[in-house]
Structures are given as structure tokens and as C-alpha cells.
Amino acid sequence: MKRTFTCIVCPNGCEIEAEYEGTEVFSVTGNLCPKGKAYVTQELVDPRRTIATSVRVEGGTLPLASVRLTRPIPKARIFDVMREINRQTLTAPVRIGDVVIRDVLGLGSDVIVTKHIEKAQ
Amino acid sequence: MMHRQAVIVGGGPAGLAAALRLREKGVQDILVLEREQLLGGILRQCIHDGFGLTRFGESLSGPEYAQRFIDRVKAANLECLTDCTVLDITPEKVVTAASRAKGLLQIQADAVLLTMGCRERTRGALATPGTRPAGVYTAGVAQNYINLQNIMVGHEVVILGSGDIGLIMARRMTLEGAHVKGVYEVQPYPSGLPRNIEQCLNDYGIPLHLSHTVVDIRGRERLTSVVVAQCDERFRPIPGTEEEIPCDTLILSVGLIPENELSLAAGVELDARTRGAFVDEHCQTQVPGIFAAGNVLHVHDLVDFVSLEAEALADSAAEYILKGSLPACCLEVRAGQNVGHVIPQRISGTRSFTLSLRVRQPLTDVSVVVRQGDREVLRKKMRKALPAEMIQLPIRAEKLTDSADMEVYVE
Numbered sequence: 001m002k003r004t005f006t007c008i009v010c011p012n013g014c015e016i017e018a019e020y021e022g023t024e025v026f027s028v029t030g031n032l033c034p035k036g037k038a039y040v041t042q043e044l045v046d047p048r049r050t051i052a053t054s055v056r057v058e059g060g061t062l063p064l065a066s067v068r069l070t071r072p073i074p075k076a077r078i079f080d081v082m083r084e085i086n087r088q089t090l091t092a093p094v095r096i097g098d099v100v101i102r103d104v105l106g107l108g109s110d111v112i113v114t115k116h117i118e119k120a121q
Numbered sequence: 122m123m124h125r126q127a128v129i130v131g132g133g134p135a136g137l138a139a140a141l142r143l144r145e146k147g148v149q150d151i152l153v154l155e156r157e158q159l160l161g162g163i164l165r166q167c168i169h170d171g172f173g174l175t176r177f178g179e180s181l182s183g184p185e186y187a188q189r190f191i192d193r194v195k196a197a198n199l200e201c202l203t204d205c206t207v208l209d210i211t212p213e214k215v216v217t218a219a220s221r222a223k224g225l226l227q228i229q230a231d232a233v234l235l236t237m238g239c240r241e242r243t244r245g246a247l248a249t250p251g252t253r254p255a256g257v258y259t260a261g262v263a264q265n266y267i268n269l270q271n272i273m274v275g276h277e278v279v280i281l282g283s284g285d286i287g288l289i290m291a292r293r294m295t296l297e298g299a300h301v302k303g304v305y306e307v308q309p310y311p312s313g314l315p316r317n318i319e320q321c322l323n324d325y326g327i328p329l330h331l332s333h334t335v336v337d338i339r340g341r342e343r344l345t346s347v348v349v350a351q352c353d354e355r356f357r358p359i360p361g362t363e364e365e366i367p368c369d370t371l372i373l374s375v376g377l378i379p380e381n382e383l384s385l386a387a388g389v390e391l392d393a394r395t396r397g398a399f400v401d402e403h404c405q406t407q408v409p410g411i412f413a414a415g416n417v418l419h420v421h422d423l424v425d426f427v428s429l430e431a432e433a434l435a436d437s438a439a440e441y442i443l444k445g446s447l448p449a450c451c452l453e454v455r456a457g458q459n460v461g462h463v464i465p466q467r468i469s470g471t472r473s474f475t476l477s478l479r480v481r482q483p484l485t486d487v488s489v490v491v492r493q494g495d496r497e498v499l500r501k502k503m504r505k506a507l508p509a510e511m512i513q514l515p516i517r518a519e520k521l522t523d524s525a526d527m528e529v530y531v532e
Contacts, residue, residue: 006315006316006318006319007316008316008319008320010174010316011171011174011175011314011316011422011423011510013314013315013316013319013510015315015505030504049320049324050170050180051296052168052169052170052182053168053293053296053297054168054268054271056271062269063270063271064268064269064270064271066168066182066184066268068168068170068182075324078296079296082296096184096185096188114168114181114182114184114185115165115168115182115184115185115188116188
């Protein structure tokens with residue numbers, strides 16, 4: 001089978017032509033770097049994404065702390081992970097890198113804070 | 122009147138990068154003025170990842186990218202006034218600003234660095250017919266409400282325009298439980314980056330309708346529906362193709378405009394194509410000692426390149442401040458065939474610089490050619506060239522002559 005992929009690994013956004021059968025990739029063309037081939041292979045076997053969202057903060061100078069995943073998770077689990085994250089509430093102060101959920105849903109990825117929020121005066 | 126060697130207008134990614142580089146180059150007396158309460162500019166609300174891949178080799182969120190610069194600015198003890206709005210800049214480089222804490226300030230600067238960023242085109246700019254209900258937002262305003270203020274903007278969403286912020290918000294609203302019914306783009310090609318089409322729309326099954334626009338906005342107090350229609354190649358709606366789509370929210374992602382009101386007050390001349398200043402290879406505007414970089418100069422796709430441009434600006438501004446002048450730039454750089462605009466618009470022909478350009482329409486298997494008269498300065502083959510992707514080319518001094526204007530075209 002032949003399919004064109006748009007690589008999302010970096011802003012180059014290479015258009016990659018891949019020939020494959022099931023999860024076996026025979027050839028890739030159009031990628032500027034080896035990450036493109038790895039991306040296509042991963043997309044065929046187990047497409048994964050990171051997500052970014054926010055978590056409520058109590059007693060902070062802002063009502064929300066932005067968070068993201070440290071590693072990509074299976075695409076099909078994105079909304080499960082969103083539900084887990086939406087259950088959380090943090091208390092100010094929070095710092096970049098604070099772990100909100102370790103190994104979320106056993107998927108091998110942590111949810112970490114991406115913004116400093118100071119305590120409200 | 123206060124005096125500073127450099128006054129930087131705007132504490133976003135461009136302003137912070139410029140401030141740090143100026144200090145490294147030996148400029149001591151620097152003041153950053155920021156109208157928001159916190160430094161970081163638009164990155165504060167860009168919570169998605171993908172920032173910093175070029176600069177830091179990792180995929181950061183906007184706030185993390187900004188914090189790396191803020192931490193260095195604090196460590197360097199650079200003077201930053203937040204909650205401070207610049208009201209006026211004169212051609213003599215007198216900056217007037219107001220802040221609640223300090224009142225009215227007047228500062229005589231040796232150099233003024235314009236790093237105010239850009240703002241969004243609005244419904245008014247499109248002149249879309251219809252009523253004026255609640256529920257119509259620009260993508261950046263929706264992003265501010267959702268990511269900074271914890272206010273959800275709506276449930277049934279239509280997006281007009283395929284700019285990157287609109288695509289990012291399509292995904293963001295979907296994650297927050299909204300139903301994004303589709304993205305409508307008047308042009309026959311998307312205006313956002315291909316990777317954002319993939320990871321923000323295709324991943325979530327959100328359809329993209331090219332050559333379509335919104336021709337009517339309906340609803341009394343809250344938006345109840347929009348009417349979309351197909352467009353011909355001159356962007357005119359085709360009668361008979363109208364379709365009414367019930368929705369409570371319309372997000373506009375229809376372009377960004379460099380924010381140059383202060384630049385105009387300072388006598389800076391703007392380029393109608395970029396809507397930013399005319400600059401030379403030093404990022405200097407036509408007013409000596411006033412410099413511009415980042416989105417206020419031309420709208421970028423990636424913050425990594427905003428930081429780099431601001432650092433190049435700071436190298437030149439430091440030279441101007443410490444030596445009193447910069448080499449004259451008498452040669453013009455012209456945008457030729459298939460090229461929408463170029464930055465810089467003037468060069469000396471004696472120094473290396475980075476040339477930035479965008480193509481006018483999507484092209485495949487082309488060459489970007491840079492010429493000075495009969496001399497071919499650079500030729501770069503490209504498999505594809507998209508208007509959504511800024512092309513940046515390093516031009517080396519030894520390839521240049523100081524006796525001929527430059528032309529940039531794509532063939």
C-alpha cells in the first residue's frame with residue numbers, strides 16, 4: 001500500500017511517501033531526516049501524541065496552570081487522559097516541572113506543569 | 122527626563138531576546154517596557170508544545186520557552202517595567218510611557234527597539250455581513266479566555282480561516298469538549314503549517330473546507346448559525362452553494378497584522394506588503410537608532426526565529442549604541458517573481474545577513490534565486506515552497522557586491 005504522511009515531529013512538516021504492508025514499511029521518500037521514517041513506522045504500528053491542557057489552581061495569581069505530557073501516549077487514549085487531568089486541582093505556588101500525575105493511566109507519561117504560578121497576596 | 126542607552130518596547134520573545142543580547146554585547150543601561158502584568162507576551166497563552174525545537178532541541182510549551190528567557194533576564198538583573206504602556210515614541214527617540222506604579226515616564230533613549238509583536242485581523246476587517254451577536258471571537262481571544270482565564274467560549278464551533286492559531290484552537294476546544302464542525306478557508310490552500318493541519322484537524326476528524334467562506338452571521342443575542350458558501354478563484358461566493366450551519370461560536374483565524382501604531386508615531390515608514398517597517402540588514406528602520414524585529418516587523422511562523430532575529434537586531438543596536446553609527450545601506454532588495462515580500466529591504470552589500478521571504482502561492486520543485494545584476498549570489502532548490510512557511514536564507518558577505526541592487530525571485 002502507498003500513503004502520504006505529513007510528519008509532525010518538527011516544523012519542516014515533511015510530506016513523506018511510504019510504501020508498506022500492514023505494519024511493515026518497505027520504503028519512505030520525502031523525509032529530510034531519519035525521524036521521518038521513525039514517525040511513519042510509529043504511525044502505522046501505534047500512533048501517539050502528546051497533549052497540552054490546563055489544571056485549576058487554588059490560591060494563585062492565575063486560575064489555571066498549563067500542563068503537558070512528558071511523552072506521547074496512544075492517540076486513542078487522549079480523551080481518557082483529558083478526563084484524568086480534569087479531575088486534578090493544584091494549590092499555589094506551582095513551578096514548571098511539578099508533576100501533576102505520575103505515569104498517567106499507566107501509559108508511561110507524566111503530566112507536568114509548564115507555568116510558574118505564584119501565591120496570591 | 123530619564124535616559125537609557127536602549128529602550129525596548131514589548132517584553133515578549135523578541136524583546137527579551139534582544140535585551141539579553143544587548144547586555145552580552147556590553148550595553149549596560151537597558152529598559153524593557155511591557156504593558157501586561159507579566160513578561161512573556163503571547164507565549165503565556167500558547168500552552169501547546171512544539172516551541173524551542175530549533176533553539177533548545179526539545180519540544181516546549183510557550184510558557185516554558187518564555188520562562189527560559191525570563192529567568193536569564195532576572196539573573197542578568199535587567200530593568201523591566203511591567204503594567205507599563207508606551208504612549209508615544211518621537212523620531213528623536215523620546216519614549217513616553219504610563220504605569221500605575223510609576224505614573225508618567227519620559228525617557229530619552231540612544232536606541233529604541235520595537236518588539237511589540239502583532240495582533241489579529243477581526244471581523245471588521247473582513248466586512249462579513251450579518252447581525253452582531255455574542256459568540257464571535259478571534260482565535261487568540263478564545264485562546265486567552267480558555268488558557269488564561271478559565272472561561273469556555275462555546276460548544277458548537279465553526280472556524281473561519283486556517284491560520285495556525287485557529288488550527289491550534291480547533292484542537293484545544295475539542296479537548297475541552299466542544300464540537301468543532303469545520304474549518305473554512307477562502308483560499309484554495311491552507312494558510313497554517315501542514316503539521317498543524319495533521320495534528321490539530323486530521324487527528325480529531327475536523328473537516329477543512331478550502332475555497333469556502335462565511336457569508337452570513339445569524340443570531341440576536343448569541344450566535345445561532347453561520348452561512349458558508351464556496352468561493353471562486355477571485356474569492357467571490359458562488360450563488361447557490363450556501364449552506365447554513367447551526368453553531369454558537371465562530372472563531373476567526375484570518376491573519377495577523379504587525380502592531381505598528383507607535384512606529385508610525387516615531388516616523389517609521391511601513392512596507393505595505395509586510396505591514397511592518399522597512400528595515401536594512403541591521404534591522405534598523407528609516408529613522409536612525411530605531412530598530413524593529415519579530416512579529417512587529419513581519420509575522421513569523423516560529424518563535425525560535427523571532428528570538429534569532431531579535432538577537433541579530435541587538436548585535437546591530439549594540440554597535441550603534443557603542444560606536445554611534447552603522448554602515449550605510451544604499452542597496453535595495455526587491456521581491457521578484459513569486460515572492461510576496463523580503464526582509465531586509467535594504468543592504469550594504471558588505472556584510473552577511475539573513476534574508477527572509479515568503480512565496481505568493483504554493484509551489485513545487487522550484488529554486489529560490491538571489492541576484493545582484495549579473496551576479497548570482499545564491500540559488501536554493503526546494504521540493505516545495507508554501508506561503509505558510511517563511512523561507513530564511515543566510516547570505517554571506519563574500520558573495521556580495523556593494524555596487525548593485527538585489528533581486529530575489531522563485532523560478
